[in-house]
Amino acid sequence: MTRSEKMRTYKAHPLSLVFSILTKLAVAITIGVFFLIVGYVLIKGIPYLKPSLFSPEYTTDNCSMLPAIVNTLEMLVISLLIAAPLGIFCAIYLVEYAKKGNKFVSLIRLTTETLSGIPSIIYGLFGNMFFVLALKWKLSVISGACTLAIMVLPLIIRSTEEALKSVDDSFREGSYGLGAGKLRTIFRIVLPPSISGILSGVILAMGRIFGETAALIYTAGTIAKYASPMDSGRTLSVHMYALSDNGLNMNEASATAVILLLAVLLLNGLASFIAKKLAKGGN
Template identity: 55%
Template structure:
């Protein structure tokens, strides 16, 4: 009797999760797909045609810039933690504790900090660069953790082999250890990319909400100081204004497809690179 009840409860829990997922995906697709018109992909955003194209391009720029800043630092610190440091040292413990703290900090706090530090103190204003730096801090612990896990999973013999052939520690790390940790690192990067794409709270007060593509063609590097809105911010602004709900639905579809694409890519890379080994 209890066995049946318990089994029922377990199935009910799983059914709830499945239903919720199906409901959200169906809601977005059913309401959004019909509104995904070509006019939404025009380069110019106007008050009549709230094109999502500028936001889409800004999302790509923002996410790439954040990755460019966070990936080298994240991977390097993971290498230090795994390959160099003695796990008992006070420095390593401090790094671990702070990385865990960073991971738990809500994005609105990152937004506040970005606003106080990059936007105000450094005087960058609301811009692509302030937003990307804020996002980079936010995804740093994600990249550190996944890289660390990937490095730890590399068989010790790879490293020993490299060292035995006379390669120095740096050469061993870059030629023997890192290549076989690559799938894990790539998975972490895609995870971080997903967070960048979906972020709003950390960007509202650091990157702003201007619906234009930063103009690198005319301003060159100074376009980094242009304000821009990512697709998630775009969707938040539209749903807040309440005037363009159909376009908000369409943005939701694009966001959902982006996330889906990232997930599929992550699984694919991990599988493919694992098979290649």
């Protein structure tokens, strides 16, 4: 549409001009807030980045974040290994196998929407009572990872469900017409074009896992050491909270925020790159 055509449209429908301005304003504000937050974190934290923060072992003098970085990656991998397969296969069942109008499907959707709105502190209390006390896993990485897996499960289910629904039914019908079975159609026809949307949900889940603090304090603990799955250990977000909580290490907390932000941006960028490659391969 040319500029003159747009102007004629706006004169005929003044509300179109209003909504156009509002949408552009919303985009500008969103981008501005993003750069404001990122810029503030970088300005406050970069001056306090120093080699001692990456020492092999944590002490009260160096406040090393290296053990927390390792624990965070461990927590991320375990959480996604639990949540991603469950969420993706649950969404496949809801979209591809469940009958439309099924009351059980409606119940699952209601449950996932309810779970996505529960505060993280509630998840932390549940994880403490069930994984830590009832199963006797104590404060450990596995207790925290299972709690986080439950937290991000609704997000993965909903994003995967929407990605699968975006694939036109004609692709499925064409596959069935050529004699392909249900399972082959799903994995060869439906999943490749929807992989980008599925990974978008996984990326959002990764961000929430990286940034979660309240739930992990009750399930994984705050010990500053390298932790095996059955040991207690703090993640980067908990490490930053612990440093800022005592009020004596605010500079180190700001530096930790920089590393946490960069790690999230790096992982999101890497996951987006992989999603684009897989989407091109699917096409």
